[in-house]
Amino acid sequence: MKNKDIRILFLYVLFFFVASCATQKKDKAIVKLIHTPTTIAPVVEDFVIDNSLDDVTIQEPINLFSDRKIWVDSVYNNMTFDEKLGQLFMVAAYSNKGTPHNYAIESLIANQKIGGLIFFQGGPVRQANLTNNYQSKSKIPLFIGNDAEWGLSMRLDSTYTYPWNMTLGAIQDMKLIEKLGNQMGAQSKRLGLQFNFGPVLDINTNPKNPIIGFRSFGEDKYNVAKRAVALMKGLQNQNIFATGKHFPGHGDTETDSHKGLPTVNFSKERLEDVEFYPYREMFKHGLSSVMVAHLNVPSLESRSNYPSSISYNVVTNILKKELGFKGLIFTDALNMKAASNYKKPGEIDLDAFLAGNDILLFPEDVPLGIQTLAKAYEENLFTEKRLEYSVKKILKYKYFAGLNKFKPIETNNLVADLNDAKNDALQYELYENALTVLKNQEGILPIQNLEKQKIAYVKIGDASNTSFVNTLKKYAEVTEVSDSNLDSLQSKLNQYTTVIVGYHKLDSPWKSYRFDGNQLAKLDFIAKNNKTIVAVFANPYALLDVKDFSGIEGLVVSYQNSTIAQEVTAELVFGAIAAKGKLPVSINEDFKTNDGLATTKLNILGFTAPGNVGMNPKILDKIEAVAKKAIDGKMTPGMQILVARKGKVIYQKAFGNFTYGVSPMVADTTMYDVASLTKILSTLPNAMLAYDKKQINMETTLGEMLPIFKSTDKQDIPFKDLLSHYARLKAWVPFYKATIDSKGNPLSAYYRKTTEENFTTKVADDLFLRNDYHDTIMKIIADSKLMPVKKYRYSDFTFIILKEYLEKLTGESLDSLSRNNFFKPLGANYTMYNPLQRKSKNGIAPTEIDTYYRHQLLQGYVHDMGAAMEGGVGGHAGVFSNSMDVAKMMQLFLQKGNYGGHQYFSEKTFDDFNTCYFCAEGNRRGVGFDKPQLGASGPTCGCASMTSFGHTGFTGTMAWADPETEIVYVFLSNRTYPDAGANKLSRENIREDIQEIIYEAIQY
Structure with missing residues (x-):
């Protein structure tokens, strides 16, 4: 071989090596773009329009290393002519029509070699099973699509419904709409789809539009485009091809194209300025496919009442050439009257293909359509190159969708996966912003x-x-x-x-x-x-x-x-x-x-899904098992549980019934006797108001607060010690026992069955205590002996005393103070003393069957005997409430006295009361608030921070807030029903175990 020949051969090899490397680099770029599908469309189509021809030519660069090209060419070259024609058809399938319909689809796959299915009504598992079956019978993997404009529920039961486009049109945060697209795309992928036939790009400038309307993002082209691009990005981020529809623009019509042919009378200039605008924007960002509508648009098609879907000028000249769209082009459903009234099956398929569409959607008669196309080919109405153009484009999209390596859909947990809790989390965000x-x-x-x-x-x-x-x-x-x-x-x-x-x-x-x-x-x-x-x-x-x-x-x-x-x-x-x-x-x-x-x-409590405040909903779901354990173990017949974080209620559920027998179910509105939670819901915040006004301080003595304690061994007890349960007071005294006989019957010296003069203090149904017995209670406390050693000792006396002080200070009863200062401004309309004065007994859980004092079912009457003897209004007990109202007060404390923009008391006051002054001495208490345990046992799970605070109650209640995690936890029950004997609820750590689950659920 001569040197000249060697040089030529070398240059020839070098040329092909460079070309091959360049193409390989291009294909690597394409493969990379599979992971960012918003940019697929401009590069996925390597065919160009030859403007001198009515068909298209293929300009595919030589690429020895392109897996895509190898797969597409291999599949195409092994297809029969009829198989190529079959790829153009995407047939309507249903998962709710039964065996005859399923066999009909199988027949089309086997005999007509159809290219895809668009699923309509049915259910996700049925559709997945059918998809797996149909794919297994198809020589070439099928495209699977759904109309899922607002999620799969547009067509399928047991799936999630997202807001309509009109609702999204109100949202100003495009990241939220892209996030929606991501979730919709992920769900579509989970169901084995490649196409979501959306978003709708129609600009709804006609309020009377009978078929678009709510499906449009609105009437402003910029708003529509921005939201459509955002939704498309989300879908295509998940490798789900988005389909912009309905080209050239279905927004200003008054006819439903399912029933007739709508007319759009705008000039081409207007269409280019308004209706085409979202399409141009979508094309810039890589829209994968477009659906062409059945519309009569005189300014774009000179033939009268000629559907745009079969107009060469609309599909090829305008959409492909003028707008430069290179992605897949679908017809709208060919069974719609706007198309089917114009031409018969077969004819409409051919005309749609000749117009430039790649995929014929919802054809009425596939065998006839293929037959008509084949005949047209024989008559030279289109060329092999035209067919190759669409079929290879379809195959490329199938490759990019991963259908060259199809894997069957896993149906286990499919419904659960499609209805994941993160759907609700996003739904809250969407509506909050709309x-x-x-x-x-x-x-x-x-x-x-x-x-x-x-x-x-x-x-x-x-x-x-x-x-x-x-x-x-x-x-x-x-x-x-x-x-x-x-x-x-x-x-x-x-x-x-x-x-x-x-x-x-x-x-x-x-x-x-x-x-x-x-x-x-x-x-x-x-x-x-x-x-x-x-x-x-x-x-x-x-x-x-x-x-x-x-x-x-x-x-x-x-x-x-x-x-x-x-x-x-x-x-x-x-x-x-x-x-x-x-x-x-x-x-x-x-x-x-x-x-x-x-x-x-x-700054008031709102509502959202757990994921929006960094909580794992699946972990929170474990609460239900603990609640069931308590009910099944007869630790309490029912309960309410509420969890809030960052100012949002994320878990509010009611479990069980009023009693263990046949009785009403507990509801969110059910009121419970909250027992000692009364201390921090009623008495303590009123004391904080007095402290804030400097009417009292931490060193104010009991003798200074109430004259009855002067000259007693309690006169020098400081306020701080009193509310820290560090004042050497007795735990409690059963005041009622002195007023009943040895058989537990009320003594006539103290009680009447009906109200009489000086006997108006209602203790229960048909039981009225003499009015001056309150003085006796206070004297018993004043005369009681202090404990010999100063150590932490929980005492009800503290808040009985504090109630007396507040009422003397203000001249108002404690229930009036609490109602006017807190309950009414907070909107705590289920929180009150003596609820039977305002609420029906049917909404109040019974607390106990009293067999020792009042001898009746206690329902709406306070369980605590001492509070009952105070007419139901005690400083230490007496309040009835539900979980939501308790949470409001706990949130007020968490926000250091501010709620709803109103500062009830200063931040300093809250901090002073939430301080543990005697922790070093082994006393965990704050001033009025309980605090987490210092040792092995205590009121919490041991996982709450030391800045946390709250209280528990004898009837099986708990309210706790943690400033560090911004958690509010409320547990209400009537564990004292039917009797207050063994406290299994406490012994089994039910409240604490639930609190531990709450902390386990914190993700960030």
Whole structure:
């Protein structure tokens, strides 16, 4: 060989080596992009349009090292012509239609070699099993897709429902929407999908649009584009191909394309400026596929009533050439009347393919479609190159989706995986950010100064309002008022300061959201005659029917009627969250796109999912087993358990029943006798107020506080020692025993069965104590002997004394002080002494069957005998409450005296009372508060910080807060039912074990 020939050969080899390396580098880049699929589309398509031809040419660089190219070419080259045609068809499949339908799909796979399936109604496990079966029977792996615009639940039962696009359109944080896309994508992947046919890019400029509406992000092209890009990024981050739809734009139509052919009369200039804008933005960020709608668009297609889905000008000239889209192109479902009314099966398939679509979705007759395409090929209506273009593109996408190495879907735990607790966590965030306030006249939102409020709620609409009403009642006393006669209704509403109106429509995208005439009249009447807040749990377009907003002081758009939407709306009404959303559409001339007022967030307890405050919900779920153990072991018939962190309630559950027999189930609203929690819920905070006003200090002596203790051995006991249980006082005295005979019957010298003069202190049903016995109790305490050694000794005397002091100091009874100073301002409407004066017995758990003193079932009467002898109002016992109200007070303490923006007492006061002054002497107590154990045993799990504080109660209660972890834990029960004998609840460490689970659940 001559030197010249060698040089030529060397240059030839070098050329191919460089080309090969360059291509290999390109393929490595493509492989890398599989992990960031938002940029797949621009590089996944290596074909270009030859503008001189009606078909396409392939320009695939030589690449000896491309696994993708090898796989695609190998598969393609081994396909028959009919198999290639089959790849163009994506057939509708169902998992709820039974064996005949399943056999029909199998037949299409076996005989027509179809390329994919779009699943509709059914269930996730059934769909997964069918997918595995269908994939096993397909020579070439199938594309699997779902319409899952708001999650898999759009089509499948037993799956999670996320907010509609219109709701997302109100959200201003795009990271949240991308996070949603990630979760939707992960769920799609778990179910074995490659395509989610979304997001919808239609700009809904026509409120009368019957099929898009709520499916659109709104009427502003910029808002739609930003949210669509964010959702797409999330989906494609999970290697799920997003599909922008419905090109060229279905937003301004008044016909449902499932039923007829809608017309879009905009000029091409308008379409390019508005409708195409989201597509251009999506293409920049790597949209994988586009779905072309069945629309009549005269400015883009000259043929009259010619569907855009089969228009060469729309699909090829505009979408491919002018807009430069290189990804997969789907038709909209070919069975829709907008298409099927125009052409017959087979004909519509051919025309759609000739127009430039790659995949024919939901064809009505696949065999006929393939036959028609084959005949068209024979007649030279399209070339092999045109077919190769789409089929190889489909195969490339299958490769990028990993279908070249298909693995069957694992069905174990599938439903649980698709309904993971993190769904709720995100759902709270989404609705918290979507709620939109359009009116807030005179700052009616949030409702404050609860002690001055009397609030009514009126429902309008035909859907559930349970979550909204229940959550409202967790913040304040809210009365449901109804009457079909407007005058009668107003007569009832006249006594209320504020009326909350909830407009509740079925949370179904296919049901009407509009007000009817009677509902509009009712809303208008209420608004004109009352101070009114309206919450609209429906599509914001519902407000188009409201002609006059002038009478409405507060207007909240909640968008949907879901449980979480209702819950967070109640939070907004009372200030646990602030309004952040902006209106995605216009409401006549009253409210414009992007309108939305900010409201004030108050530091009150809200609600969220555990994951949003760094808690593991699966670990918290272990609480249920401990609760069951307590109930099954007859340690208590029922209980309430609440956990809050970082100002959010993340766990609130009721377990068991009122009693061990057939009895009501415990509810969140059930009231319990909280026993010694009374000390820190009622007496102590009032003492802190006195301390804050410098009416008392840590060194104030008992003799200075109350004259009865002067000249006794207790006169020099300092306040600090008294409340630290370090004053040498006796634990308690059974005061009642001196007032009954040897058989336990009440002595006539002390009791009457009915109220009489000087016998008005009600101890229980049909039992009234003489009024002066309180003086006897105080004298017994004053005369009691001190313990000989100064050491920690828990004593009820401390708070009996403190009650006496506070009532003498203020001239008010303790129940009045607590109600006015704390319970009413906090909205603690389930917290009170003597609950039977205000609440039904049916909502109060029984505490004990008393066989030794009152000889009756105690239900609504305080269990503690000494507190009973004080008419139910003791400093050490007597309060009834539920877990939510107890948590409010504990949160107030955790926030060092501030709650709802009101400073009840100073931070210094709280710190002074939460200090353990005698820890060095082995006394763990703070001033009034209990503190964690110093040794082996004590009130907590041993995992709470030393800055934590709380109290426990004899009836089986516990309230604890930890500043370091920002945890509030409340446990309420009636472990004393039917009798207060053996305290198995305490012996088995039930409360402590639950607390330990709570700390174990902390993730960060």
